[in-house]
Amino acid sequence: MKKSGAQILCESLLREGVEVMFGFPGGVLLPFYDVLPQYPDLRHILVRHEQGAAHAADGYARATGKVGVCMATSGPGATNLVTGIANAYLDSVPMVALTGQVARPFIGKDAFQEIDITGITLPITKHSYVAMDAGSLAAIVKEAFYIASTGRPGPVLIDLPKDVQTELADPVYPDKIDLPGYKIPTRGHPTQLKNAAKLINEARHPLIIAGRGVIISKASEELKQLAEKGQIPVISTLLGIGGFPENHVLCYGMAGMHGTGSANKALDATDLLIAVGMRFDDRVTGNISGFAPHAKIIHIDLDPAEIGKNVAVNVPIVGDVKAVLPALNKMLEPGEHLDWIRQLDEWRKQHPLPDVNAGEGLLPQYIVQQLYEATRGDAITVTGVGQHQMWAAQYYQHTEPGHFITSGGLGTMGFGLPAALGAKVGCPDKTVWCIDGDGSLQMTIQELATLVQDSINVKIAVINNGYLGMVRQWQDLFYEKRYVATPISCPDFVKVAEAYGIAAQRVTRREEVAPAIEQAMAHDGPYLIDFMVEPEENVYPMVPPGASNIEFLEQPKKEVSSWPRTSIP
């Protein structure tokens, strides 16, 4: 029986196991939305801005490990997805983005709401399709999900002309995929594995740096075995947080620009760096010439193009860490690095993170630490981008992969709320806290309405310092405190939340923090807490831009904050 392209699309999505999509309708998507009620298993969540749809699909994908699906209409709908697609591309998040397109006869004619979205997204998608006939839709969807979710994951875009959605065709659901140009390396070269094992067995000061690849490949257990068998300390990248339990005795936290002193000192001193599923981003390497200066480097990554891209390596292993690590573990002799580990412990004592109880004021770090206590470390935390993001990374000990969701590569302000929404939809039984900044939240605050309309129980902690704090911190440290365009006013977030129908309260003092968090958790539904924190608190430690990791700055003695707050009643 012939079906319309829109029906074939829905059935194809269901065959891929899609349960939910985040979207926003428009003229050219009317045929799709018209048949959607025929497929009640396909849940559609209406966002308030297409960027929110892409971030929600991203948060859903990171929390569940499944492919996130977002949808937008042609023209402005599609271009609004672009930031979210780029975000998913840089952080290797499996996503399928569906965009409406004008009918085929209008393509190339500058029709109303026509834009070349496949062209625009060419450098930020893993692959893309323009579905030019209904008959090929099923195969396209199958390929798109396969490409998005396998190998190094990433976003795949499918552009859907309006008349393809209405065109009738016999649906042919292929069971095979024919992609001769798509290669997924798996095991790692035996010789290189042998070389790596030899180096590890001989190393005196070995160090593992774990990236998001560990989480994507679900290889936390294998990583733990490597660390424990070899007695090798573990540090992580920002996106690697949670891939190795942060309460593990061998874990020394995040490295790089706002990494711990012990992690950055370890990087400086190690004689063998084992990089697992990470890509040597400049935020983690610091000045590349001063990066791990005494170390040989073993680099395990699925993407051959990452090997040698930023850092020259001694042993390249192209393969899935899930397959490589067990093979490597087998070749290892049980290690013992007592002096080295003692040295790291010493550094950890010498360079603790700033004290959350310091001073009189309400410290943002204290709030994160209290969230950790209240949730017993078991919540999914999702952040925006800025200072609050770094504090969330530093002070919430993550022990589960996929429980820390943050925009790493692109650093997208506004990611927090929609991504938290997506994470909660994917993991309805988990507590989801969106830790956001007052600047970040204002970029996508409209998604509060989505929480309400679809009863999505996200708790929001606004770290409100009245500044675009991270940029202000750079102005403070490197531009002689010339705070240009960083003082930012905000609406009364409590009133705004209430206007949307969300319970909320404001916290200004330390003793109110724990009760407020408790109240938020006990509340049946979304809840917002507006934490009025110390305005000029900085994130430490900090590796200044252009400096080597070992040159990290620590928190100087406190000064009294200066900028008068005017925005809050």
Place this chain on the structure above:
Amino acid sequence: MATNKHTLVAIVQDKPGVLNRMASLFRRRGFNIESIAVGHSEVAHLSRVTIIVNGSNAMVEQVRKQLDKLIDVVRVSDISAEKITVRELALVKVRASSATRSEIIEIADIFRANIVDVASDTLTIEITGDEEKIESMLQLLRGFGIREIARTGRVAMVRGALGGSKGEKAARKSAK
């Protein structure tokens, strides 16, 4: 870092946008293409792209890997280090009067080039060869006044028995 000339051969699927994807990648990674030539390969639905780029070994290797990641690119190999045959075709329209015509024809003969069009005041010459040969002939013709040049860009192939380079073999295998 020392840069030198690299010859990349890519086997790609005949799909809309594949050249756009490749070109976009070159642009994004800051690469200048010296020459690019595209045509059918010996396998149906697969095209062969010969790309000449200048760059350090590490840079070219990075771009080769990035190209290889494109879904529509079946295989890319850098055949610079192998024994290869490289050819290019050029059409050259040169000003010719009754006084100079025979001299131009003589030059064409020396380069085993063909005269493909004769007009009252021009001659069009077709020449095939490697870059050096074409450049040498152009050098000699410049004095007569070159009106137009059309060049195909270089195509390349590994010399020797069936199979060619390791990369080409793998490409053939994975295309099947």
